[in-house]
Amino acid sequence: MTWNEDWGRISAIARKDLITERRSKAGFNSVAALGVTMLVLFGFAFGPDAQALRDAAAGALWLAILFAGVLAFNRSYQVELESGALDELLQYPGARWTIYAGKLISNLIFVSLMLAIVVAAGIVLFQIHIPSAWPMLLVTLLLGIVGLVTLGTFYAAMASRTRAREVLLPLLLFPMLVPVLLAAMSASKALLGGDLMHEASAWIRLLLGYDVIFLVAALFAFEHVIEV
Amino acid sequence: MDLQSDLPIDAIRVARRFGSKWVLRGVSLRVHSGEVVGLLGANGSGKSTMLRILATLLRPNAGTASIYGHDVVSAADEVRRTVGILAHAPGLYDDLTARENLRFAAEMSGLPTTDLGSLLGEVGLSEVADERVRGFSSGMQRRLAVARLMLRRPQLLLLDEPYSNLDSDGIVLMNSLISRTARGGGASLIVLHELAPASGILDRTVTIVDGRIAKPEKPASYRVPVSAAGAIS
């Protein structure tokens, strides 16, 4: 069980998922469209006052990504459940965490692309001024996405195989994501406002800690989730 | 466990339920090296469940089973290295081409990805090698699944109605894979609805009735079709 073999499996799964997503463009397009639609609706809820919109922007962005992400996570296992591919996937020897890692990578790329579209739309719709500390903002976005995808990919492995997957995934996932969403929203909001209180870095550290803890936990626990 | 623990299949009182319904009620089955065994039974008698347990895809609720001496629960990884299952569903990715599906299987099994073209030729899919599986007929999908099985060269073949949707060429292909495996010291367990396509290669059959193996000496309520019964021996 060399690292090369494991990496071969991880990259095979990630590549397979990405090719599938690219060929069925409808999936990505509609999920991204949903994210942008959510932003428009948030705009109605908080607008049209420009300052109120800017204050709500960080929260609206993360919620749009969250809801669109949940669809993406379930889809990621839907591909395996169609025509019994999951059984075939479980037939290959080797460590189970590689399946999780492969799906994690493809979901990360998928959600990051979606994030780029949603953020671009958000900058226009919510009249956001890009702050000078934009590299920090980028770090926040990435760490937030990692936290979201880490648990989303993990819980979808269970929820997508139950009778009530549409309800169960958000029900399990959203309370677990409270620290990520709070930290990502607060850090984004602080950075967009110029980070006058210097609070963004504390939130980013929290995000980093959360990501590491749950990434490790998910890698260890995935075997118990997929094997039965 | 005992002297025969390196049998291709050694299942002892395997039982499995779904919810409160017992599908298998204690199936004991031994298959020796070189054997090709047909598994018969009415619809819903638990044949596919038995195959899935032997392939480590389901865990038995009671009883034990081992493949070449490796327990299907505690040594699942070793079992997966020696077993190949051809399930009902082809387990292919619709949006990948035939070649990409095979390459994925090779990469997942840690095998070289060089000889895929000739393998596709062997199952008669050269011309559609770079077309997406979504457009394939069920027979073509079956052939691709067979190619994937050939790629992995398992010692023990677990085949769930392998002849369904296959034309006569496909049946010959399937049978040659089965007999090649048997000659190499491997074994096969084949779930069958009709014996005709497998008539030339079966060594014996066992029948599952009501979740148990029917005793060969006293014929159970299940009837083997007369035309096929002659072909066993």
Added chain:
Amino acid sequence: MVVPRPGAWRWFGVFAFAFLIFTQTLAILTSPPDRDMGDLEKILYVHVPAAWITFLSFFVVLAFSARYLWKGREKDDLLAAAAAEVGATFNGLTLLLGMIWGRPAWGVWWTWDARLTSTLVLFLIFVGYLALREFVDDAQRRAQWSAVVGALGAINVPIVYMSVRWWRTLHQIQSNPNTMDPAYVLGLRANAFAFLFIMIYFIHQRYVIASLQRATEHAAEAVALGGQQE
């Protein structure tokens, strides 16, 4: 599977309830009205123990979930499920009592402070846990999945608490027994023990029910397998 039979446990239950009645009467009668809050402080004798029991029972869920993942024994799964159900019940009670307290004390039913918010998130996490158990039919799958969900949920609780506290540090600093009147401390401690006994009794009862159901399934199994099992 050994089916636990009643016996000493019945007397433990009687004792737990008698003790609870005793400690609550004691607390109501002996505690002097608070300088600022008047008789409102009497709510604390149910609210605070309920909150402690909530967190304690979810620690029990974590412990049994972890042991299930480690050893794979059915018993641990059933105990974790029992503790989760009891914990969720006390969790709901804690939240409602908090509101009843908050309305006269702060003038609002709800406030987004760290303890309240993280208690609510904890409640949602374990509602998810119990829903997962409902929706998974296969016993083994249910056990494995809920053990993982229970363990991850319990890991998350301190992180939620920390993040909400950073998000909003508004309300009173955690009161600490040293600064409180000894009369309150005694009442709180006595009630905490009473709630603890009730929790243990409830978890045990819930566990007995689950093991009876499991034993029923095993009996049906023996019938279905026609005595092939020993």
Added chain:
Amino acid sequence: MTRNWTFVIAAYSLTWAVILGYLVRLHRGRRRAESAYDTAMAETRAGDR
């Protein structure tokens, strides 16, 4: 301060309602589980014959 007694009474009644409600639920569940178990055991013994 008299107004606060309503809240105190509400809190204690709620506590007892929840605890006793759950107790009743447990007792019913237990009785049902025991009778189901006894039925199943009777069937097991019948199956042995």
